Amino acid sequence: MKLLVANWKMNPLSVSQAIRLAKAEDLTGVVIAPSFVHLGEVKEVIKRAVLGAQDTFWGREGAATGEISPVMLKTLGVRYVILGHSERRCLTGETDEMINKKIQAALAAGLKPILCVGEPTPVRRKGMTAAQKFVKTQLQKDLKGVKRPVIIAYEPIWAIGTGKADKPEETAKIHRFIKKLIPTQVIYGGSMTSKNIKSFLKYKEIGGALVGGASLNAGEFRKIFNAASQPS
Numbered sequence: 108m109k110l111l112v113a114n115w116k117m118n119p120l121s122v123s124q125a126i127r128l129a130k131a132e133d134l135t136g137v138v139i140a141p142s143f144v145h146l147g148e149v150k151e152v153i154k155r156a157v158l159g160a161q162d163t164f165w166g167r168e169g170a171a172t173g174e175i176s177p178v179m180l181k182t183l184g185v186r187y188v189i190l191g192h193s194e195r196r197c198l199t200g201e202t203d204e205m206i207n208k209k210i211q212a213a214l215a216a217g218l219k220p221i222l223c224v225g226e227p228t229p230v231r232r233k234g235m236t237a238a239q240k241f242v243k244t245q246l247q248k249d250l251k252g253v254k255r256p257v258i259i260a261y262e263p264i265w266a267i268g269t270g271k272a273d274k275p276e277e278t279a280k281i282h283r284f285i286k287k288l289i290p291t292q293v294i295y296g297g298s299m300t301s302k303n304i305k306s307f308l309k310y311k312e313i314g315g316a317l318v319g320g321a322s323l324n325a326g327e328f329r330k331i332f333n334a335a336s337q338p339s
């Protein structure tokens with residue numbers, strides 16, 4: 108079964124909206140990743156979907172003002188954690204070294220990390236080989252010393268939130284490349300919609316989708332789910 112992750116990012120603004128959205132997206136095989144402050148309430152209303160977090164800190168407990176421990180997330184019922192998202196890398200200066208520590212801590216706490224990698228526009232302009240090289244370097248740094256399985260989300264930065272999804276055949280090519288380096292489940296993220304999801308998921312090496320913007324619209328997300336559930 109393909110994995111479908113709803114990455115709500117810094118949305119919606121109120122608990123009641125988060126609860127409404129969670130009820131509408133409570134579907135089997137779906138990971139709902141709300142904001143930290145909505146995790147507890149979302150957990151109470153979902154029965155089929157499972158809970159994901161959008162980040163974690165690398166420390167277990169103690170003096171780390173403002174941070175969230177992976178053990179806290181696990182205790183709350185979180186199963187998956189998105190790590191290394193390009194928005195965190197770009198907006199908060201998260202480095203590969205930090206991401207590596209977060210992955211190790213998440214695994215130690217019993218969470219399933221979803222590691223996001225992907226190249227920026229200038230790299231992809233140079234071609235597929237340059238994009239693959241970029242992704243390989245990220246994977247080597249982020250997964251240094253990591254022995255347990257990690258899900259990889261390939262998210263080319265230029266495709267995130269732009270309405271310009273990658274070409275499915277090129278995504279499939281990069282996924283094959285990643286899977287040769289690390290035999291694991293690889294999912295795609297970047298302007299996924301109900302219109303384009305089937306063209307991606309028909310490739311066996313594309314193991315699912317990380318859906319951002321479209322997951323904020325319950326009707327659209329249901330269509331994405333239905334399209335993803337149909338045999339291709």
Ligand code: PGA
Nearest residue numbers: 267268297298318319320
């Ligand atoms: P998008 O975001 O679907 O809005 O492009 C994907 C992501 O950043 O996970």
